[in-house]
Amino acid sequence: MLGHLTRETRFLIKDRGALFWLLLAFVLSIVAVTFGIAEVSEQRETIATLIKEDAADRANALEGQEDWGSAAYYAFHLTYAPPSDFAFAAMGQRDSSPWKHRVRMLALEGQIHEADTRNADFGLVGRFDFAFLAASVAPLLLILLLYDLRASERTMRRHDLLVATAGSSRSLWLPRALVRVTALVLLLLIPLWVGAMIEGTAASLALQASGIVVASLLVWWLIVELIGRLDASPSILLTSLIGLWLALAIVVPAVSKAAIEAANPVPDGGEILLLQRETVNDAWDLPAEATMEPFVERHPEYADHSEIGEEGFEWKWYYAFQQVGDQVVEPLATQYREARLARDAQAGLASWLSPTSLVERAFEKLAGTDARSMIAYENQVRAYHGELRAFYYPLMFPEEPFDADALSDLPAYDPQES
Amino acid sequence: MASPLEARSLSLVREGNAVLDGVSFTVAKGEIFALLGGNGAGKSSTLLTFLGFLEPSGGEVLVNGRSVGSDVAAARNAIAYLPEAASLYAHMTAYENLDYFLDLAGKSATKDEIDVALDRVALPNEARSRRLQSYSKGMRQKSAIALALLRETPILLLDEPTSGLDPVAIDEFHDLVKTLAEGGQTVLMVTHDVYGACQVADRVGLLRHGKLVGSFAAENGQRIDTETVHAAFAGREAT
Numbered sequence: 001m002l003g004h005l006t007r008e009t010r011f012l013i014k015d016r017g018a019l020f021w022l023l024l025a026f027v028l029s030i031v032a033v034t035f036g037i038a039e040v041s042e043q044r045e046t047i048a049t050l051i052k053e054d055a056a057d058r059a060n061a062l063e064g065q066e067d068w069g070s071a072a073y074y075a076f077h078l079t080y081a082p083p084s085d086f087a088f089a090a091m092g093q094r095d096s097s098p099w100k101h102r103v104r105m106l107a108l109e110g111q112i113h114e115a116d117t118r119n120a121d122f123g124l125v126g127r128f129d130f131a132f133l134a135a136s137v138a139p140l141l142l143i144l145l146l147y148d149l150r151a152s153e154r155t156m157r158r159h160d161l162l163v164a165t166a167g168s169s170r171s172l173w174l175p176r177a178l179v180r181v182t183a184l185v186l187l188l189l190i191p192l193w194v195g196a197m198i199e200g201t202a203a204s205l206a207l208q209a210s211g212i213v214v215a216s217l218l219v220w221w222l223i224v225e226l227i228g229r230l231d232a233s234p235s236i237l238l239t240s241l242i243g244l245w246l247a248l249a250i251v252v253p254a255v256s257k258a259a260i261e262a263a264n265p266v267p268d269g270g271e272i273l274l275l276q277r278e279t280v281n282d283a284w285d286l287p288a289e290a291t292m293e294p295f296v297e298r299h300p301e302y303a304d305h306s307e308i309g310e311e312g313f314e315w316k317w318y319y320a321f322q323q324v325g326d327q328v329v330e331p332l333a334t335q336y337r338e339a340r341l342a343r344d345a346q347a348g349l350a351s352w353l354s355p356t357s358l359v360e361r362a363f364e365k366l367a368g369t370d371a372r373s374m375i376a377y378e379n380q381v382r383a384y385h386g387e388l389r390a391f392y393y394p395l396m397f398p399e400e401p402f403d404a405d406a407l408s409d410l411p412a413y414d415p416q417e418s
Numbered sequence: 419m420a421s422p423l424e425a426r427s428l429s430l431v432r433e434g435n436a437v438l439d440g441v442s443f444t445v446a447k448g449e450i451f452a453l454l455g456g457n458g459a460g461k462s463s464t465l466l467t468f469l470g471f472l473e474p475s476g477g478e479v480l481v482n483g484r485s486v487g488s489d490v491a492a493a494r495n496a497i498a499y500l501p502e503a504a505s506l507y508a509h510m511t512a513y514e515n516l517d518y519f520l521d522l523a524g525k526s527a528t529k530d531e532i533d534v535a536l537d538r539v540a541l542p543n544e545a546r547s548r549r550l551q552s553y554s555k556g557m558r559q560k561s562a563i564a565l566a567l568l569r570e571t572p573i574l575l576l577d578e579p580t581s582g583l584d585p586v587a588i589d590e591f592h593d594l595v596k597t598l599a600e601g602g603q604t605v606l607m608v609t610h611d612v613y614g615a616c617q618v619a620d621r622v623g624l625l626r627h628g629k630l631v632g633s634f635a636a637e638n639g640q641r642i643d644t645e646t647v648h649a650a651f652a653g654r655e656a657t
Contacts, residue, residue, distance in 0.1 A: 007521045014510055156505045161562075164469045164499040165523045165569075167491045172522065 004175035012179050018145055025141050026187040032130040033195035036088030047080050050100065054078035062407050068396040069315020071407060072105035079103060079384055079413045081377035084368040085199045089192060089209060090131035092369030101381055105392060107325035108385045109333045110276040112378055113269035130192055131363035134213045135356040136249050138188055139220040143241045145180045146224045148234035149173060155234060181221055185214055209366055216359045249356040256350035266339040272329050279328045283321035294327055295320040305397040316397050337375060344371040387411040420483025422447055422573050422604040423468065429476035430463055437463045439628040450595060450605040452615035454651060455625035461608035465575050469499055498566035502578035508551040512541060512561045515550065519565050527568050535564040540590055555582040574598065576607035580614055592618040612651050616642040624650055
């Protein structure tokens with residue numbers, strides 16, 4: 001077999017057409033990895049800058065405050081999901097879901113859902129990252145490298161001479177295809193491995209990613225092999241394979257997405273934001289009891305501190321109706337989360353119908369940029385916001401005397417905590 | 419001792435049409451047997467059954483006494499096949515093509531050995547390091563013939579081997595085939611060239627509509643009579 005592979009490697013080196021596609025694969029892989037590393041670096045720089053500015057900004061906001069309510073009102077708190085050391089290969093949902101927030105002690109759900117997504121358009125067109133290259137472009141390159149292995153030889157009336165000379169088909173077509181597939185895999189993966197070394201990706205992760213690329217291309221090789229055996233002209237084979245690629249890479253995912261979305265209606269994030277704002281704004285005009293009763297139901301420990309005077313402004317009433325705003329949208333926000341998770345689970349099942357979707361999802365999972373990771377980050381924000389409330393409420397509701405030094409114990413956001 | 423090539427009541431049906439119908443012949447060691455016939459007579463199909471590309475619907479074909487169906491690889495290993503208008507790789511030189519195809523056949527040859535083969539087919543020296551895309555049809559055919567020579571197989575199957583060659587090249591080719599046969603190689607060629615077949619072959623079989631309808635042999639050191647064969651080919655005289 002080694003001799004066959006050596007012979008076909010020498011043959012490949014003389015085939016300019018095949019070399020062009022292989023070189024293109026290498027260049028595209030370098031571009032995808034470079035873009036990915038640049039994007040991840042930019043996100044890390046953004047986070048580093050925000051961390052620095054956030055601390056200074058908060059210290060500035062807290063300085064000179066004279067009560068707990070004002071301190072809580074004016075201070076912002078940075079939360080963020082740092083990109084993993086493999087995110088450079090698959091930006092995934094980081095392009096369409098927010099990965100950083102500056103939250104305040106106000107109603108939270110609106111703050112989560114009003115966050116800008118930097119690259120919302122990428123949610124539609126997809127980013128050119130390594131995952132996209134491996135999932136969608138690499139199969140096309142493989143098709144172009146393999147589709148006419150037999151057909152072009154038949155067209156050139158060389159097929160029978162080749163097979164008769166080789167003695168058997170296996171000693172000819174298998175090594176010829178294997179050399180091309182191996183070259184494609186290596187030229188795709190070498191930039192990924194270099195990128196992984198630069199980013200400090202765990203070797204096991206890089207190996208898993210490599211395995212995904214190899215498995216995906218083996219599946220496509222099998223598809224090309226089966227169709228390539230048809231006694232048809234190269235142009236018909238190419239048309240058939242490109243049609244199949246379009247079906248598996250575009251049509252099946254699009255139809256699946258539409259069906260899953262229809263089956264799992266998700267409330268718009270804007271609905272949550274609007275309902276919460278209406279609830280919070282309406283609270284100004286309602287009797288204080290209308291706010292404090294549902295608040296005390298959630299926090300019975302403050303029942304003895306829920307009296308609101310007839311006149312004047314009280315911070316604890318203000319924060320209570322912020323919390324009630326969250327309570328009112330809680331069912332909608334839960335429905336939103338659960339529907340997204342349900343959609344994700346069903347998309348996972350549907351991806352078995354599309355090798356490209358399966359590969360992209362696998363890469364996003366490895367990179368921690370899948371829908372579940374982004375929802376997990378949102379839950380981290382909720383948990384952290386809960387810590388802020390747990391810090392302020394025991395001081396604010398019993399109306400403890402203000403102590404600026406106590407603010408040094410404000411909970412700090414830790415992205416590693418789940 | 420088994421004949422290098424033998425067809426026994428060979429029949430072949432493709433897409434409902436009888437391509438070959440009970441064809442039987444043997445080709446002895448060192449013999450040149452030409453199957454002569456018009457378009458669609460079943461000549462090339464006969465060659466392809468010996469190479470295992472077509473499976474007989476009836477009867478069998480044997481190479482060195484073994485049924486091709488039972489061991490295709492052994493049959494192909496014993497045969498050098500020269501298809502009609504053989505097309506080697508245009509983006510490679512003659513040296514590179516021969517090196518590649520010999521490797522494919524599990525053989526190797528030095529550059530000197532390749533040069534000897536190319537000398538025998540009279541491919542000009544200056545052309546040997548050029549890509550075949552600049553070759554004439556005759557030069558490409560010579561390169562393919564050189565491959566058949568270099569493989570040194572006991573059997574040669576030639577499909578319209580002189581198609582596209584100029585008269586001088588045809589004569590040279592015929593001389594070469596005769597030399598190979600004298601050296602013990604068995605040659606089965608199919609052609610519609612009556613004159614060429616009679617010039618080179620020890621025996622000529624006439625194939626018409628898939629049936630072997632006539633056979634002519636050289637006798638007493640004389641070549642086969644072209645007129646007789648031509649008349650039979652044209653259906654003017656019973657054979």
